[in-house]
Amino acid sequence: MADIELQQVEKRFDEMFAVRPLDLTIKDGEFVALLGPSGCGKTTTLRMIAGLETTSGGRIILNGKDVTRLKPSERDVAMVFQFFALYPHLTTRENIAFPLQAEGETKSNIEQRVREVAAMLRVEPLLKLRPGSLSSGDQQRVALARALVRRPACFLMDEPLGALDADFRESMRSEIKHLHLQQKGTTVYVTHDQIEAMAMADRIVVMNQGEVQQVGTPAEVYHTPRNLFVARFIGSPGMNLVRGVWAGDHVSLPLDNRYKLPAQWQAALYGVPAENGITIGFRTEDVLLRADGPLAGTVISAGLLGSFTMLAIDLGDGQSIIEARVSRDMRVSAGDHVRFDLKPDMVRVFDSKTERAIQPA
């Protein structure tokens, strides 16, 4: 297994940037997720690593070797595609054997390897079947087996769970993670589903419109998003973001709400131009309903979601609506006026104009 290094890798189409110059180092054995909405450049980046896409600039180093100009077949990577890319006219066994046959391996070696990998992915009963008669989950497992059979330097996965039926998705997710822990293979995983990324990755690269927004562990991107995009994108639901004005010692929020920021923010906020405005962010689970809380609003909806109740609270101007996760025993209904507070060390502050997070002193 190997390191992957991207140095100033970019992809341009005439004037348009599909991927802005990107630096990234992936350590041997790491599971890195490229996460972002459609069109953010994550797939293009993955394909550049694979060699399926040329780079407009920068270098790609695989295991110490500069592979930027090399063909996919010369790079020693394996890829799992969203639509499986299984050869429809070949049986499972033949599909898995394909890469080894292409390399000219001996028949007995191929036999043995196919058996090993089929056992690993539990597809032995399917060996004689064609992809057309397999369920989507099984097809993806066969695709994984095909990727594993060569023992490549790294695994590239392009939204592998995207084409699966919902029930398969969760189980395949843990299977892939389990495989990763077993094989300890360097893995680059593209997805638009932040739950997947959060659950599986060692580190997440959040991308939007060709630009990297943040690189960090799941905990980092969840608790300390670097900008508004990451704050909104990560978490289900995303972070609550309320625009306000910094008024010296508190933030003025819609409809007479005033929130006093903890001390560590005061110093940092002096550097922010007043006209930019402030956005505070907080997660749904960091809202504390309290009769003596500093903030107030009207409940628009209250839904019991099993282990907790989710409230939508309007701060008063009809536009600033936040979501709050409260205990399921809480008796609150639409129309109620509530008061609440926020967990002080979980509050985040952003510059409304630059959208960047403001770091506390």
Place this chain on the structure above:
Amino acid sequence: MAANPVVFATRVDKVGARAQFSRAVRIVLVVAYAVISMIPIFWMVTAAFKSRPDVLAIPPKVAFEPTLEGIVSLLTKRSVIPPGQEDQYRNRPDLGLFDRIMIERGQVITGPSQYTQRLLNSVIVAGISTILSVALGVLAAYAFSRFDVPGKGDWLFFILSTRMLPAVVVTIPIFLMYQQLRLYDTHLGLILLYTTFNLSFSVWLLKGFIDEIPKEYEEAALVDGYSRMQAFRKVVLPQAVTGIAATFVFCFIFAWNEFAFALMLTSERARTAPPSIPTMLGTGGIEWAAIAAGTLGFLIPVIIITFALRDYLLRGVTFGALRK
């Protein structure tokens, strides 16, 4: 896939010098084939507009003075002007363009040629039979598409297989039939036959088109109180218009080009153009430009139509079974 602005995947192994070279070679080869395969057609088209000596020239004349001689001699009957009377004819007041051309060659036009009449027969027979086969075809295609007709698969197979019959097998008994019914050498006889043969084609082709119109539209109409017939007329037919048009053209081309049946089932009155063409070679003093002009009448529409129908061609040649 993601909404990428990617138009062509630019794979690393496809942009190298070697890849570009082999790509260029491939393009050159295929363009060369296209050009070569057009040479016969091109030559024929120009031959239609050449004067007699020009047509026969070797090396072939690429630059020549165009003339309508060939076309005129194809479409008209002429007789030779007796020597010494040329001026008499030349000075007549009511000369049309065609007349003038022929007088230059020492001939006077005496009326439309047999070919003109044959051409007319072709138009009548092909036109009417196509209308019939498309009309009946769309009805049958609709029924097969929407309903679970008992024995549907068998009926459809039967319809397709009629197209597989060689013309000669069917012709002998039909020849006899027609003799009895006095349909031999009539427009009606050919029309009936062409309609039948085009039917199998048009049913399959149209069924393919109608299959693609979502049933939901008719179902909505039925729920709204329309009868099945009305739903068919108001909902399905308008949406099937392109398919119907394409089918119409394919059927017309087949009927227009048809040779074997026309040859065997007609002689003087109802004969269409295709069987007439080879017989034009029989007489001495072969008018090659006229023949070229005759074939022109067949080529030009076809070329235009091929361009127009190129997106439907795959469906057309496989009876609507396959689409791109």
Place this chain on the structure above:
Amino acid sequence: MELSQSHTTRPRRRHLSDAQIQFLFIAPTIILLVLMNIFPLFYSLYLSFTEFSVIKPNNPPLWVGLQNYQNILRDEETWKYFALTGRYVLLSVALQTLVGFGLAMLLRERFKGNGLITTIILIPIMMSPVVIGLFWKLIYNPAFGIFNYLLGYATPNSGPDWLGTASRALWAVIIVDVWMWSPFVMLLCLSGLKAIPDYLYEAASIDRANSWFQFRRITLPQVAPLLLIAVLFRTIEAFKTFDLVMGLTGGGPGDSTELIAVNLYRAAFQRFATGESSAYAYIVLVIIIAISNLYVRQLNRARGE
């Protein structure tokens, strides 16, 4: 409770039921087909067991059992023509397949004007075979046709007489047939090739398969069903070849291009041996039905995918 009155002012019309419509829509087609196809087919079958000539109507058909069939199958000439036709079909279809498939592989390349070139190449298949036969007759003419000229014979009459020499005539026909129908094979192969998703090749190149391996294990198997359809269809049609030969050679010189369909025509419409030619036609029919069967089955298989 009062029902809505809105519809009672209009007289209620009886609408056709679904079952009636099915019948109404399909019946005319079936009737026509039966009248013009099935009935003649059976009549023809009957005639094949008789001795009859349509120009001698005073002698009604005389039942002779299998004699017509025996005569035909025992006749050496028949087998000669069958062999000739067989040779023609084999050579022509093989060449068409090669050229057509080759063209399709070339046309996969994405380039400007690809659509135009494809359409130009497709023109021959839409034309009337007899008309094509005719103008190729001009082209093959040794005195002023351009075929010899393009082959390098610069002066008139210096090159071979293609249609006039028994040994060359069949090849002349084959060349025209290949010119006409390779585009058909190309069309089918092209659509098959285009249907192969790019990601299969991407996966294969990541799996380190070289071009030849990819061609053998991905391209060929995927195109094979359509290629088969094309080959079967062309085989059926090649057996039936009539128009082209009539326009080009009329069966000559001598009988060097006397394909089955032409021979059959002569028997029926020149010698007027009606009974015998019916038997002849039936023998040909059986062969064609056998191949057609394969064709239709392959067609259905490809549609089902």
